[in-house]
Amino acid sequence: MGSQARIGIIGAGGWLGKAFSQSIVEAGIADAEALTLSYRSAKPDVLPSATWTKDNQLLVERSDVVIVSVRPEDFPAVRVSAQGKLVISVMAGVTLEHLARHLQTDRIVRSLPNGAAEVRSSYTPWVASEAAGEEDCRIAQAIFESCGTSDRLATEADIDYFTGLTGSGPAFPALLAAAMMNHAVARGINRDVARRGVNALLVGAGRLAELRADCPNDLVETFMAYRGTTAAAMDAMRAAGIDDAVGRGLDAAFRKSIAMGHADAEAPQPTASA
Numbered sequence: 001m002g003s004q005a006r007i008g009i010i011g012a013g014g015w016l017g018k019a020f021s022q023s024i025v026e027a028g029i030a031d032a033e034a035l036t037l038s039y040r041s042a043k044p045d046v047l048p049s050a051t052w053t054k055d056n057q058l059l060v061e062r063s064d065v066v067i068v069s070v071r072p073e074d075f076p077a078v079r080v081s082a083q084g085k086l087v088i089s090v091m092a093g094v095t096l097e098h099l100a101r102h103l104q105t106d107r108i109v110r111s112l113p114n115g116a117a118e119v120r121s122s123y124t125p126w127v128a129s130e131a132a133g134e135e136d137c138r139i140a141q142a143i144f145e146s147c148g149t150s151d152r153l154a155t156e157a158d159i160d161y162f163t164g165l166t167g168s169g170p171a172f173p174a175l176l177a178a179a180m181m182n183h184a185v186a187r188g189i190n191r192d193v194a195r196r197g198v199n200a201l202l203v204g205a206g207r208l209a210e211l212r213a214d215c216p217n218d219l220v221e222t223f224m225a226y227r228g229t230t231a232a233a234m235d236a237m238r239a240a241g242i243d244d245a246v247g248r249g250l251d252a253a254f255r256k257s258i259a260m261g262h263a264d265a266e267a268p269q270p271t272a273s274a
């Protein structure tokens, strides 16, 4: 398919759809002219030389690869036949089996990027259906790596697990940062100063992790070794159950992803295409 791959993105006006459409062009996987992008209400004002449409069946017909990037609850209303096409889903909880049945193709890649795709720093795990060939997997991986890093996983259950671990993952440092900011403000620290300080440490911690490429446990141990303020804080956080809280959160995300897949299986079959 090379640089002239014809790629369609259903839901290209959204957070991930917009990020992928831009990163695909930036990485030279497809020219903007080879992209067909769909939206539901207002036409986005990015990539003006791509073809923008509200007609998802037209999008499929104009594309060799179709990326589905609508919210899971909006997927049943996407009534298209993608027979013979490679479909790449980024939707949480929608199984390979449901994708194949609903979109009428057996060439499927199910993936789970994260919101850092917007800054080309997603981590995107993925699995492929049996009928997806080597070239299908190659282009899928190139698309994922246009906005970060990626790994092919062994099983679909692993995708359900990674949905919480890395798909939802950027929310968790944000949750920690929000708790820190709330604590600072409750102590009477000026809100803007607290926001700048906490945002800066979030970015700094990310850059440190990128530079050192350590296992997170090693970074924690480096701080613990001072036996100073940081160790006092982390000992107190662990005693309060931070490891247990994180484990419970990841288990809840895994269960939710599996439950979304079961809800799909029980959903009524689509009756029409286009």
Ligand SMILES: NC(=O)C1=CN([C@@H]2O[C@H](COP(=O)(O)OP(=O)(O)OC[C@H]3O[C@@H](n4cnc5c(N)ncnc54)[C@H](O)[C@@H]3O)[C@@H](O)[C@H]2O)C=CC1
Residues within 6 Å of the ligand: 010, 011, 012, 013, 014, 015, 016, 017, 038, 039, 040, 041, 056, 069, 070, 071, 072, 074, 077, 078, 090, 091, 092, 112, 113, 114, 115, 116, 167, 168
């Ligand atoms: N945002 C995130 O951090 C992550 C999201 N995901 C998954 O990616 C998918 C998209 O998520 P976001 O981009 O965050 O959601 P979003 O709500 O920003 O984007 C979805 C877009 O799809 C459009 N849409 C809905 N039905 C449509 C239709 N029939 N035709 C054309 N466009 C339609 C909506 O108007 C919206 O612009 C979801 O399924 C989500 O589970 C996966 C990993 C991370």
Ligand SMILES: O=C(O)[C@@H]1CCC=N1
Residues within 6 Å of the ligand: 092, 163, 167, 168
């Ligand atoms: O919360 C969600 O369902 C989506 C999938 C992973 C991140 N956002």
